[in-house]
Amino acid sequence: MDIFQLFAVGKVKKDSEIETIEIYEEYADALLGLDQFSHVIVLYWFHKNDIPEKRGVLRVHPRHNMNNPLTGIFACHSPCRPNLIGLSVCKILSIKANIIHIDSIDAFNDSPVIDLKSYITSMDKMKGAFMPSWATRPRPSRP
Amino acid sequence: MDIFQLFAVGKVKKDSEIETIEIYEEYADALLGLDQFSHVIVLYWFHKNDIPEKRGVLRVHPRHNMNNPLTGIFACHSPCRPNLIGLSVCKILSIKANIIHIDSIDAFNDSPVIDLKSYITSMDKMKGAFMPSWATRPRPSRP
Numbered sequence: 190m191d192i193f194q195l196f197a198v199g200k201v202k203k204d205s206e207i208e209t210i211e212i213y214e215e216y217a218d219a220l221l222g223l224d225q226f227s228h229v230i231v232l233y234w235f236h237k238n239d240i241p242e243k244r245g246v247l248r249v250h251p252r253h254n255m256n257n258p259l260t261g262i263f264a265c266h267s268p269c270r271p272n273l274i275g276l277s278v279c280k281i282l283s284i285k286a287n288i289i290h291i292d293s294i295d296a297f298n299d300s301p302v303i304d305l306k307s308y309i310t311s312m313d314k315m316k317g318a319f320m321p322s323w324a325t326r327p328r329p330s331r332p
Numbered sequence: 333m334d335i336f337q338l339f340a341v342g343k344v345k346k347d348s349e350i351e352t353i354e355i356y357e358e359y360a361d362a363l364l365g366l367d368q369f370s371h372v373i374v375l376y377w378f379h380k381n382d383i384p385e386k387r388g389v390l391r392v393h394p395r396h397n398m399n400n401p402l403t404g405i406f407a408c409h410s411p412c413r414p415n416l417i418g419l420s421v422c423k424i425l426s427i428k429a430n431i432i433h434i435d436s437i438d439a440f441n442d443s444p445v446i447d448l449k450s451y452i453t454s455m456d457k458m459k460g461a462f463m464p465s466w467a468t469r470p471r472p473s474r475p
Contacts, residue, residue: 191444193377195415197334212406216414219390221404225464229406232375232417234336247362261364263355263372263448271359272338272447274375274417301334304415305406309467315421315451321368324452 197301199287201233201294210279210289210302217287219305224284228308231294234301235273243269257323265324275300278308340444342430344376344437353422353432353445360430362448367427371451374437377444378416386412400466408467418443421451 198219199212210231212220223229238244246269251257262270279291289305341362342355353374355363366372381387389412394400405413422434432448 191340191377191379193338193340193379193382193416193444193446195336195338197336198414216390216406219404219406219414221391221407222401222464223404223407226407226467227460227462230419232415232419234334236334236336239336247359248364258365261362261366263359263362264364264366264369264450266449266452270447271341271362272375273336274447276373276375276449278453301336303336304413304417306409306419307407307463307467308461309409309463310421310461315371315453317370318451318453319370320450320452321365324369324450 195234195303197234197303199302201296201298201300201302203294203298208291208293210291210305212287212289212302212305214287220284220287220289223281223289223305223307226281226307228278228280229289229291230306230308231277231279231302232304232306233275233277233296234303235268235275236301237297238268238273244271244273246270251323258321274303338377338446340377340446342445344439344441344443344445346437346441351434351436353434353448355430355432355445357430363427363430363432366424366432366448366450369424369450371421371423372432372434373449373451374420374422374445375447375449376418376420376439377446378411378418379444380440381411381416387414387416389413394466401464417446
């Protein structure tokens with residue numbers, strides 16, 4: 190089986206007033222030019238679920254709602270999954286040195302950040318995107 | 333330093349005619365309901381770059397084009413980065429058992445797949461997205 194290693198490159202920091210991505214100083218050089226983008230894709234680790242039981246879950250009722258149909262975890266964004274990768278697209282409010290001030294992120298405080306990617310999209314590709322009705326309803330926020 | 337382990341859950345398979353995501357059979361149950369979505373987010377591993385030299389790169393000229401400005405790897409999608417995660421949004425053409433037939437993916441044949449997420453978006457969030465000019469030009473395809 191192929192196994193790969195991930196290193197945390199920063200942390201999600203949030204309190205009642207402000208939400209930020211704090212990149213560790215040794216990776217700060219990797220932020221050059223990010224301020225020219227409106228949005229950033231944040232990949233983080235669902236660190237609270239890093240136990241075999243949670244990584245073995247393959248199907249859930251999305252958003253902890255038993256009224257939503259039983260769904261494979263590759264068809265939803267459940268925080269229980271074989272590889273505990275969370276993905277959020279965040280609006281960039283400002284970047285100062287190694288701190289990115291964002292609008293909001295659906296992740297716990299202190300979640301390890303594993304990658305950032307500028308939000309680049311060819312909207313054409315996603316024209317006519319569709320999804321089941323459970324996925325179109327507003328999502329309850331994760332604390 | 334926080335270190336996490338990733339396991340391959342499948343592979344990218346492509347030849348001159350067809351491009352697919354082949355999910356390993358032990359994870360096939362996790363695909364339930366994905367066929368109700370038009371698009372899937374594929375996270376894969378840039379396995380050819382899994383050496384310290386490539387994982388230590390923090391700035392590049394995007395798309396191997398020296399005319400593009402020197403840019404932090406968190407501001408682009410370079411396959412050299414501390415955590416070698418590639419991200420593509422793919423159109424789903426069909427799903428049969430553990431094989432997802434997609435339109436195309438910007439990844440090498442045999443790239444390990446590490447996660448799939450259904451493409452769920454609130455387009456509102458990305459309204460008014462902007463990016464620098466290098467990012468708006470068509471991207472040369474990766475073989």
